[in-house]
Amino acid sequence: MKSIENKTLVKRFTFTVLMILIFHLLGFITIPGINGKQLAKVANNQALQLLTMFSGGGLNSFSLMSMGLSGFINAQIVVQILQNGVDPKLTLWAKSGEVGRKKLDQFTRVVALIFSFVQSIGITAGINKLANNQFVMQASLWMYLVIGMLMTAGTFLGMWIADQITVKGLGNGTSVIISYGIISRLPQDLGNVVAQNTSHGHVNWVPLVVAGVITVVLGFIIAWFNSSEHRTPIQYATREVLTGKQSYLPLKLIVPGVIPIIFASSIFSISQTFLSFANSRQQATWYQVFNQFLSMNSITGMIIYCIFIVVFTYIYSSMQFDPEKVAENFTKQEAYIPGVVPGKPTAEYFKRLLNDLALPGSLFLVVISVTPMILSTFFMPDLQIGLTGSSMLIIVGTFTDIRSQVQGLRLKADYKGFLDTSYDFD
Template identity: 50%
Template sequence: MSKHRKKIDDDNQRVKNDRRTLYKRIFYTIGVLIIYHFLGYVTIPGVNSKAMLAASQNEGLAVLSMFSGGSFQSFSIMSMGVTAYVSAQIVVQLLQANVVPKLTEWSKQGQTGREKLNQLIRVLTLIFGFVQAFGITAGINSITGYNMLVDSSWRGYLLICTLLTAGTFAAMWMGDLITENGLGNGVSVIISTGIIAQWPQLANKFIKAITKHHQLDWKILTVTIIGLIIMITFIVWFNQSERRLPIQYARRETLTGDESFLPLKINVPGVVPVIFAGSIIAIPQTLLMLFEDQSTKTWYKVLANFFTLNTSSGIIIYGVLITIFTYIYSAIQIDPEKMADNFTKQEAYIPSVYPGNPTAIYIQNTLNYLAFPGALFLVVISVVPLVVSKSGALGLQLGITGSSLLIVVGVILEIGRQINGLRSKNEYKGFLDVDFKFTK
């Protein structure tokens, strides 16, 4: 009887510890985000705020703000957000996909290899961040007729670029803290909260756009709200969808109704391709601001036409980039050879598929098969609002609502899965008693 009582006490204590861990992660994440957004009000010294406010409506800065988690309205030290870090990740992940043998070797070395790759990402973040900071600063200064900077000497540029790059590293560090001690992927959480922070302003602009002669167009507002609800529902449904590969074990009897399976999400890379594609589109726009005085030149018009989300060609390139990154990141995120090797070690196999290399080929073919509907889903949700806003002249920021919804909903679902994982250890009830089950 005493042993039974002790077991109950131990189980209750374990439940309390897990609940305490969940509370800590939730409040830790909230605390880091509060600090991050407070830093967003720390403005760069030596900047003309009025000139900066006018320049913040620039298309390139609008896209950069949406996909970085930062804001250029106040030109704070956090304005660039995590864009440089995301760009560095793109480069390293592409190079390690059998492009640079050394990086490919590092990617297979476990924790040691990951540390080497992370160090390389940080070095590239420093380089990209400083170059991007210089391009943004010089470009905005050119747009404002060289009225933005109080000190336009090289010392003034050096100070501003250093502070903006330091802000990127601070954002990167906070993202890592959230990943390790909080909920969700830190970088994605920072980007999504930056997007959410801009929604009230976006809603205000939309209301003004559909108001004529002090009369609100309720038909457009109703259609828009219904469209958003349908879009969010579709995003949630698709992100929950998965392909289940049946798995059998050589030394385990499979009971009826108790089958093992390998779940592969239809949208394997999640929202990463959208973030990557947005960053790729934003970088050339930022650099073009350096050559604002060349805006009448043919080369400038060609680049400005292709690397924008306000033209048909730019929207097509955006969709193509999302598709490419979906295929690439699907191959990076899941290693079929490693998975097949794990099956062999566990004496597991996929019915009708030989173990070893045939299993790896089968999983790779399945990932390629899933990448198409995943890419189509991401492209439709991201591109359709852009086309609608372009035809209706409702503004670029409204157009990238689809992309922003993808990011925010994807991050919320990921946090929900993590909370569900923490709760399901002991299947306790109580705080956050909502059943976060995302298996279809």
């Protein structure tokens, strides 16, 4: 069994690396008709830095993969909110099993197509404005349409690669690609931080050491919290306990994982993109108001960012773990929670449990994401670690998911004969 396990893991790991390599190589296919030198001049824009995270680094060279998975993520946000009781038809699909899930997937891709096309044109126009109309060489309607189509095609290639990683590789494909984008930028980001703290050939080590300590502490806290889980005891009415051990249903303290962070960051990246259209009207009152509310460098922006994280934590928790479906499966398996009546009371128990876990989980996500922003904005602006908490959480969450999948594959290999065979203990 060990050889089967190792072969499966090596195969999945190799496939994941291959898909990431393909994604990376596609990032070298640049969009025609743009001036790359002008892009470098506006690279420090907050909206572009956020979008770079979702593009896996493709926006650095304004390549075919510049949009990355941004349009798809935004489409998922909209569809998942609508199917959560807002739109009756989508809600019905969400409760219709495999058939409904396929319909939702198709609808999500249609929305992603629209979002990606509009957003790609918007990003191009925004960068062109930031670069004083020097970015797009021939700023005609046809050129913008061609750029929009190419970048949208890149988004769908990225979606396909993410799907392949999820099905045949290790981890969630979307999270893996986003983590790759973050990790690929680390050398450049570290170099920038060191350069900003170097004066006349002398390095100011104090802020660097502080940033390093904060990063290490955050890493340990995130890893510990990510691996923590709530275990609900389960008993079976007609099944003999063969091992003598108590059965549990494990539920992570952060049920949706890194998804709320990704969704909240994506919304801010889109808002910042559209604000960049009106860059020439920075003195206007409406621009300053919107920028205040939609900037991660302002108090109000941080508060709104926190609210998004909390809301998405509650919404996505209920979508990741369906209490009614779990209660129904318990009834079919003749399983029950000690002290809880099977059926509807079990579903209500899990609903209360989800709400109990969502509060500390969302607060943890808020603290981890916002603390580095506060430090970099108000105390150590030269460190520029505003996205460190979110980035670390995404990376740790991705590797935690991969570790859990590896453990599951090992368990399946160890008990292959038992799990694949039906036994009668009567």
